[in-house]
Amino acid sequence: MTINSAIQPNDLIQVKGLKKYFPVRAGVMQRVVAHVQAVDDVSFSIKKGETLGMVGESGCGKTTVGRTMLRLIEPTEGSVVYDGRDVFKLKSGDLKAIRRDLQIIFQDPYASLDPRVPIGESVMEGLSIHRVGTRQERVEIMLETLKRVGLEDYHARRYPHEFSGGQRQRIGIARALALRPKFIVCDEPVSALDVSIQSQVLNILKDLQKEFGLTYLFIAHNLSVVEHISDRVAVMYLGKMAELADRDELYRDPKHPYTQALMSAIPVPDPKLKRSRLILKGDVPSPLHPPSGCRFHPRCPIAEKICAEQEPEFIEKKPGHWVACWMAK
Amino acid sequence: MAATDESTIISTLSLKSTETKQPLTPGQLVWRRFRRHRMAMLGGIGIILLVLFIVIGSIVVPESRANNTDLRSRLAAPTSTHWFGTDSVGRDVFNRVIYGGQISLFIGIFAVVLEVTLGTLIGGFAAYYGGWVDAILMRFTEAMLAIPSLFLLIVLAKFIGQNVGQVTILGRTFSGSIGIVILVIGVTSWMFLARIVRANVLSLKELDYISASKALGANNRHVFFSHLVPNTLGPIIVAATLGLASAILTEAYVSFLGLGVQSPTSTWGNMMQSAQSFLEQGAWWMWVFPSFFIIFTILCINLLGDGLRDALDPRSSKHL
Numbered sequence: 227m228t229i230n231s232a233i234q235p236n237d238l239i240q241v242k243g244l245k246k247y248f249p250v251r252a253g254v255m256q257r258v259v260a261h262v263q264a265v266d267d268v269s270f271s272i273k274k275g276e277t278l279g280m281v282g283e284s285g286c287g288k289t290t291v292g293r294t295m296l297r298l299i300e301p302t303e304g305s306v307v308y309d310g311r312d313v314f315k316l317k318s319g320d321l322k323a324i325r326r327d328l329q330i331i332f333q334d335p336y337a338s339l340d341p342r343v344p345i346g347e348s349v350m351e352g353l354s355i356h357r358v359g360t361r362q363e364r365v366e367i368m369l370e371t372l373k374r375v376g377l378e379d380y381h382a383r384r385y386p387h388e389f390s391g392g393q394r395q396r397i398g399i400a401r402a403l404a405l406r407p408k409f410i411v412c413d414e415p416v417s418a419l420d421v422s423i424q425s426q427v428l429n430i431l432k433d434l435q436k437e438f439g440l441t442y443l444f445i446a447h448n449l450s451v452v453e454h455i456s457d458r459v460a461v462m463y464l465g466k467m468a469e470l471a472d473r474d475e476l477y478r479d480p481k482h483p484y485t486q487a488l489m490s491a492i493p494v495p496d497p498k499l500k501r502s503r504l505i506l507k508g509d510v511p512s513p514l515h516p517p518s519g520c521r522f523h524p525r526c527p528i529a530e531k532i533c534a535e536q537e538p539e540f541i542e543k544k545p546g547h548w549v550a551c552w553m554a555k
Numbered sequence: 556m557a558a559t560d561e562s563t564i565i566s567t568l569s570l571k572s573t574e575t576k577q578p579l580t581p582g583q584l585v586w587r588r589f590r591r592h593r594m595a596m597l598g599g600i601g602i603i604l605l606v607l608f609i610v611i612g613s614i615v616v617p618e619s620r621a622n623n624t625d626l627r628s629r630l631a632a633p634t635s636t637h638w639f640g641t642d643s644v645g646r647d648v649f650n651r652v653i654y655g656g657q658i659s660l661f662i663g664i665f666a667v668v669l670e671v672t673l674g675t676l677i678g679g680f681a682a683y684y685g686g687w688v689d690a691i692l693m694r695f696t697e698a699m700l701a702i703p704s705l706f707l708l709i710v711l712a713k714f715i716g717q718n719v720g721q722v723t724i725l726g727r728t729f730s731g732s733i734g735i736v737i738l739v740i741g742v743t744s745w746m747f748l749a750r751i752v753r754a755n756v757l758s759l760k761e762l763d764y765i766s767a768s769k770a771l772g773a774n775n776r777h778v779f780f781s782h783l784v785p786n787t788l789g790p791i792i793v794a795a796t797l798g799l800a801s802a803i804l805t806e807a808y809v810s811f812l813g814l815g816v817q818s819p820t821s822t823w824g825n826m827m828q829s830a831q832s833f834l835e836q837g838a839w840w841m842w843v844f845p846s847f848f849i850i851f852t853i854l855c856i857n858l859l860g861d862g863l864r865d866a867l868d869p870r871s872s873k874h875l
Contacts, residue, residue, distance in 0.1 A: 298766050318774075325772040338763035342581060342785045348764075352771035385581060401767065 237271035238441050239295075239409055244268045244304035246287070246294050250514065263513050264290040266465040267304075269540070272409075277435065277442040279456030279473070281449060281488065283510060287465040288445045289333075292411040295443070296328050297321065308409070326356055329402035333414035335394035339386040345397045346372070346382025352405040371400045374437075375430055392423035396430060403434065409441045416451060428455055449492050453477060458546075461485045464521045465513055467540055471547040481543060481554040483526050520552065528553050588866040595862015601855030605848075609660065612653035620650050622819045630838050640840035643833060648826070652844050655821040659852075662737050662822070663803040669741025670802070671795050674748025675784065681749070682756035683779060693753070696746050704743040708805065711739045712814040732816050736809060740802050748794045755787040789867035796860035800853045807849050823849050 233240050245268075247261035265287040272278045280288045293299045295306050297313060306313040308328065316324060332338035339348055346368055353364040369379050375396040386394060395415060402410055412431065416424040432455065434440060446452050452459055452473075459476045461469040461484065469482040480486045483504075490504040506525045511517055517524050523533035532552050540550040589595060625645035633640045639648035681692035715735055759765065760783065768778050784791075803823075809815035810824025811831075818825065823845040830841035 293766070296770055298769055322772040322774075325770060328770075330767070330770045332763040332767065334763055338767055340764045340768075340782050340786065342788075343782075351768065351773070355772045355777065387581075398767070401771070405771065 233269055233271040234273070238274040238276075238308070240271040240305075240307040241291070241295060242269050242305045242307070244291065244294060244306070245302045246290050246299060247302045260514055263465050263516055265294065266516075268462070268465075268467050269304075270460055270467065270470060272441055272443060273457075274408075274441055275435070275439050276457045277444050277455055279452035279459040280443060280445045280462060281447060281452050281459065282462035282468075283447060285510060285513070286462045287513070288462050289413055291462070292330065292413050292443055292445050296325075296330055296411060298330070322356075326352070326405045327408045328411075329405065329407040329409070330411040330413060331395075331398050331402050331415045333417050335391045335398060335418060336386075338398050339394055341386050344383050344385055345389070348386075349382075349397065349400045349404050351401065356405065358405075367404060368400075371404045372397075374403065374434065375400045390423075391419055392427060395419060395423075395427050399427075399430065399434070403438070406438065407440070409443075412442050412444045414445055414447070417446065417448065424451065425454075431455065449488060461488065464510060464516055466521055467548070467550060468522065469547075469549050469551075470540075471544075475544075475547055479547075481547065481549045482522075482551045483528055483553070484522050520550070522551075585866045589862055592862040592865055594858045595866070598855040598858025598860075598862065601851065602859060605656070605852060605855065606660075609653055609656045612650075613657055616650050616653060618654060620647065622646065622821075630833060630836065630841075633840055639844045640838070642826070642829060642841055643838075648840055648844055651821040651826055652823070652848060655823045655826055655845060656848060656852075658733065658816060658820060658822045659803050659806055659824070659849075662733060662740070662806045662816070663799045665737045666740035666744070666802040666806075667795050667798045669737065670745045670748060670798050671791060673741065674745035674794070675752050675787070675791060677745065678749035678752030679756050679779060679783060679787070682753040683760055683775070683783065689753075692749075696749050699743075700746045705808075708739050708743050708809060709812065709814060711743075712736065712809055733820065736806055736815050739809070740805050744798060744802065744805075748791070748798065751790050751794055752787055755790055756783050759783055759786055792867060793860055793864040796856060796863055800856040800860070803849065803856075804853055 233242060244265055245263075246265040247263055249258040250260040250262060251257060252259045268287075268291055270278065280291065282288045290299060294301045295313070301314055304314070308324065311320075311324070313321070313324060313328070339345065343351075346365075349371055350364050350368045353359070353367060358364060358367070368382065372379070372382060377393065377396060377400070381389075381393075386397070389397065395418075399415075415431070416427050419427060428451065431442070435442065442455075444452065444455055456473050459471065459473050460467060461476075461482065463484050469476065469480065469485045476485065477489065480489050484506075487504045487506050490502065504527065506527075508525050511521070511524065517534070519535050520526070520529070520533045520538050523529040526533065530553065536552075538550045538552045540548055543549050543554055623646060625641070627645065628637070628641050629643060629645045631637055631641040631645075637647050637649065639652060641647055642651070677692050677696065681689040681696075712735065765778060765782055768782055773781075806815060806822060807824030807827065810822050811828045813825075813828055815824055816822045818829075826845040827842050830838065830845075833841055
């Protein structure tokens, strides 16, 4: 585990050496035969009021990072420090209390709302669980929150199937927001939406951040979306951090070859412009049997002998610009 | 003047349009699908008529008349005084059908309540907690399924059902064997429901609204009873309805074997049991009426259950 990882002690939330291995069971006795290394030793921290974008292709573990941070999935190793306390070590009572501050917005607007519950009740669910105020006060907070995300009072009594995808996503935001949290994991909140609706939801998220001083971990695989909303961007590959830098810095000067490949894949809205595309060979290896050394080396265009032998450390090449690559300058 | 007229028209128009556009709740959608299922409606109406017959019957006819023996008019064929004839000790079959129906339905309903409670909790916990809890509960369920339930039923009924006294509830005296029969039917019928609930909960618990609820701070009880059980209600209702039919049938069966509810409390099953000795003497009314009521009840409940299954399945658009 790297000690000098990209953690600033004064940041709102600090993730240290996070690991999540899913056991693979087989046979009659359901013995554990292997582990899927979904997240393997990931460290970062997020400043108050900041949006950290997290990108990577499907299956690279970014969603697992978000969910494990909130203990929706129990971690294998590591710690998440929020407000001076390790979330992973909290007993159920303290964990429940801290959940008021840490919320999540989901990717699938269809699976994230209970089809049998009117959406007003869904938005109030957290308030009821934490016994905030009287019922009347809870209803007022709920209506107020619905208004913040652009929904009307009369929507509260309706059921999820009566809303469009974008509206549902805003309901999901309202549900997370009702408890007035400090930190929200946005788990691909716009990936399932039409492009025209995406910007609407992104703008709501930005406005709310300003108004309530929210801190986001914004998980996505769309680099344009991440560029639009993030202050800093982390790139993940196969359960590991590849690169972490300020947004402008990362988009101007990507140091990791994987990041460079991602950047070259962003479509440019000019058909005449000739671009040099960096096309990766092969597929993402299985996280069951990750490659030796640097996990990216079998697909890396500039890999050398050391890349297959030793794992590169996640080091600060420039102030605030962290890379895990032997070849990065 | 004209402007105000127009604005009032517009406001009434917009009022109307919001009224007609008021979307349907899931319950209303289910009701709409159910209404268009003709056989299910028939079954539902049949059940309502049956319940009315039993309720009004037991108000009009006091229970003492159903148990009143009149040895002078034994085995009498249907007449204007005894509509369904009399049995071997001169009790009025019509009155006994009413009270027998009461007991049969009572047993059926409470056996189903027990079945649903056991099935939902066992299947639900197995799926929700997974791991060894799942393994133990499901192996237990399979063990229960492997025992021929009729055999178990007869053994249980014989061992504990024979030596119980009378129970008095609300001023009425029942044979205590009613409780035993409910218990026996309940504990031998929950297994299929448990499997259905388990399968449902297994797929539901991975959905994001369950994670959302946990992220909001909900404990297991809240997640289980506020989200998982309500979303499994469709299959549970269908299984309960069909379970009611089979519980009534099982009660009739057990009572027919003489192991169920004991005389003088009547049920449709033990009425048929007492009829079997008088088959050769041509006392057809003793078995025709109770068996007609059993068949009618089972048929109606099964039709209702089929309709509910279609109505509660959001993917079925057959009857929309």
